[in-house]
Amino acid sequence: MKGKIIEIKSDLNTAIKNIIKTLVQKKLFDAVFVPVRIPSRESFAYLLIKDKEILESITPLPPTMPVQGARALKDLTRLGKLNLRILCIMRPCEIRAAVELAKLRQITLQNLTFFSFDCPGVFPTAEYIKSPEKYDQNIIEKIKAWQEDGLRPNCSICVNFSHYNTPADLHIGFYRNHLLIYPVSKNSQKILDILSYRAEDDLTEWENSINTLLKKKKENRSRKFSLLSNQTKGIENLEEFFTGCINCHNCMRVCPICYCRQCFFESPEQSHHEAEEYLARAKEKGGIRFPPERMVFHLGRMNHMALSCVGCGSCEDGCPMDVPVGQIFSFIGNEVQKMFDYLPGKNLEEPIPLLTFKEDELHEYEDTREKK
Amino acid sequence: MTKVGLFLCECGPNIAEAVDLDKVTEVIKGDKKVALIERHRLLCSEDGKKFLAESIKKNGFERIVIAACSPKQHENTFMEVMTRAGLNPYLFQMVNIREQCAWMTPDKELATQKAIRLIRAAINRINYHTPLKQKEIECSPDVLIIGAGITGIETALRTAQKNRNIYIVEKNELGGVLNRLQSLYPGMQSARELLQKKIKEIKSHPEIKVFQKSKIKEILGFFGNFIARIETEDKKEVKLNIGSIILTIGGETFVPAELPNFGYKKFENVFTADEFENSVINKENLPQTIAIVHCVGREKFGYCSKICCANSMKLARLIKEKSKNTKVFQFYKELCLPGKEYDQFYKETKEQGVEFIRYKNIEIGDHKIDYISEDEIKQSLSVDMIILSTGLVPGKDTQYFANLLNIPLDDYGFFKEEHIKLAPVSTITEGISIAGGCQGPQDLNDAVIQAGASAGRTLSSLIPGRRLQVEAKTCEIADSICVGCGVCVRVCTYGALTIDESKHISVVNEVLCRGCGNCAAACPSGAARHRHFTNQEIYQEERAMLK
DSSP states (O other): OEEEEEEOSSOHHHHHHHHHHHHHHTTSOSEEEEEEEOTTSSOEEEEEEOOHHHHTTBOSSOSBOSSOHHHHHHHHHTTSOOSSOEEEEOOHHHHHHHHHHHHTTSSOOTTEEEEEEOOOOOBOHHHHHHOHHHHHHHHHHHHHHOOOTTSOHHHHTOSOOSSTTOOOSEEEEEETTEEEEEEOSTTHHHHHHHTTOOSOEEOHHHHHHHHHHHHHHHHHHHHHHHHHHHHTOHHHHHHHHTTTOOSOOHHHHHOSSOOOSSOGGGSHHHHOOOHHHHHHHHHHHSOOOSSOOHHHHHHHHHHHHTTTOOOOOHHHHHOTTOOOHHHHHHHHHHHHHHHTTOOTTSOTTSOOGGGOOOHHHHHHHHHHHHHO | OOOEEEEEEOTTHHHHTTSOHHHHHHHHHTOTTOSEEEEESOTTSHHHHHHHHHHHHHHTOSEEEEEESOHHHHHHHHHHHHHHTTSOTTSEEEEEOIIIIITTOOOHHHHHHHHHHHHHHHHHHHTTOOOOOOEEEOOOOOEEEEOOBHHHHHHHHHHOBTTBOEEEEOSSSTBGGGGGOSEETTTTEEHHHHHHHHHHHHHHOTTEEEEOSOEEEEEEEETTEEEEEEEOTTSOEEEEEESEEEEOOOEEEOOGGGOGGGOTTTSTTEEEHHHIIIIIHHHSOOOSEEEEEEEETHHHHTSOOSSHHHHHHHHHHHHHHHOTTOEEEEEESSOOOOSTTHHHHHHHHHHTTOEEEEEEEEEEETTEEEEEETTSOEEEEEOSEEEEEEOEEEOTTHHHHHHHHTOOBOTTSSBOOSBTTTBTTBOSSTTEEEOGGGTSOOOHHHHHHHHHHHHHHHHHHSOTTOOEEEOSSOEEEOTTTOOOOOHHHHHOTTSOEEEETTTTEEEEOTTTOOOOOHHHHHOSSSOEEETTSOHHHHHHHHHHHHO
């Protein structure tokens, strides 16, 4: 693999910021879509920036992710093509979610350019708010050491944290106080030209370090998944797993993929029944829990999201009750995606499996059932 | 609470003997949702229908559940009775306790239990039905027939009637493949005479307008209201408003240039059956020995073309007619001669001295045929002329029209029928039928039968002076909920859904929608909804069934 290696003179955020500033100054982009620290300092928000002054204050690599980038980008581009050329700096899971949403016509990718970077993971938002300074310092160490403790649980089991499977235009890697610029798409050549970079440096060392890390994360992940598999076996265990849920639907609201205008589980048809109806159900079951439809909500959402879930863990981050909902979605998503040999957001051209009908898929299913 | 009437039909002995209807009555009686249970020996009979109508009026039923045969058989019958009795026919649920219980569960006790569950489910569902309105739209009864081969001509003649314009468009001369034939098997009548008579008929028919050497440039719209743009012989553009379309573009004969073992275009005395009948037979004096090789291309395309065996025998007869002393050999792999006339035809051909040789493998050389016979022996035969009986393949324009009309092709490249057995001349798109060689290889008889079938289907679907009744059990999209993700558009089999780009939401064309419910199942937001299979209806039905 070849790319461009640059020494980091100040800090990571500044190094990336300098690249972005050059690209905007040289008029390759009209605006930048990137996280900025909010004035009260304890959180970050995505900002669409046209003003060069504000560019100074960006944090391309924030230690936390209060809003998933694809969710933010959806609001910007849902109604069609942009005339502005926008540069988006996002984590791999955010870019994959954006591409997945493009397949669902919720994001228009024209005129958007994506930079991804080696994602060290993020800290849980609720934790970060408590002492931002501590975590700001920590994230730098995390990047250096690639440790997983204290991170959002989904980040510690993420296996798509680098350029693999991420359809960005350009990927930025970190290795031993160096930035590595790795051109991914055809578009990236123009960017390198403007920066007067040539992709001639050997990236093998970085690649090896990523592979070592990937191996470790894969192991973490299969350990975690087998644990989850046991924890959620059967309807009773599953009930137990979601027992803390207060039905606030935050997980749905922060999910980048959940794209319905009105959630089906909040529609009058599904969520408001006559008292008589509830009485009838209570009579059948001996009693029903209120608010009702808690399990149906999670199972329904899982059913809708499993094929497209990028495993970012935003749902769990948004849960006020610490239900490990992100982990189970990641686990189930992985199982379902394996079945269809599909990785959400990896490739814009690949249709969502729900939309392709292959008769032999049914036979496959019959056959495996028979074998069992 | 609404007054629900339950009717149990004995279907003669069919249901009465296999399901214990007394037990059913006894159990269901306790269900407060049913006002009254009625029973009849044969509800679909005239007497039964009268009984049903009278009972509805007498008891003031507002909703009806009928446990009887398959809805496929008598749902419409009972819906008509309901309409006449002043009830909305969609406040009705039919339970199939004949095919699903009586006929398939031999144990009477189990069949009875199953019937009870199914009836309970219907009773629980019926209260959630909403009255649906049968909608009607303006439509054109006119018909566009594309392709004026014998199938198209026959279709035109059979669809032509007063108050209905028939347009038939042909890119070449009228007549298609029949122009190239000498005679028709098995009767050996003249093909040309028959064709001339038919062409005269359509040209002089007051209701048929013929466009020859014309091209179809564009077709827009849907069943009842299509618009076709045609470029005529003199390069003028004509716009036609039609209600339905019949595709009769035919097929083509296979040209075996790509199969080297048949020696076509390699040796000058090798012809296809088409070339032979169209010109060679008229031009040349026929030589001493002629071999006709069957099944040319069959392995390549993977089907039997149905016509070549009989056609090869017809050629043998034509040869014998012209040159009595010419020796004719038929090299065949499988003989396919079904039908009442053909055993006799085969026998007579053999009696004329035509020799039949079965081959396993064949290689055509210069004035000779090397072949491996049925009993695995390598043999060789010297011949003066070779005729290749080639199979039938889809015509070159098939793909063009499939794209233009958005209808699917089958694995072989012919137009795909809606159902090979039950709907062989319809396509999945309402208002577009197919007939003749574009549907698959077939002989003249089959093509004429299909012409009749597609004509009948078209005539009965759009009647001059009447508005088009549109399926009431369709799907709808809730504007306020739809996010325009387009999932429904991509799963819709009938092309009934499109995205309204200005509103960024999906919209249903109710004429095209056949209520399959794919969209309702695929829509994550619940914006797509089936009017007669709402979540509530399905939920209540299942809840009672599984209780």
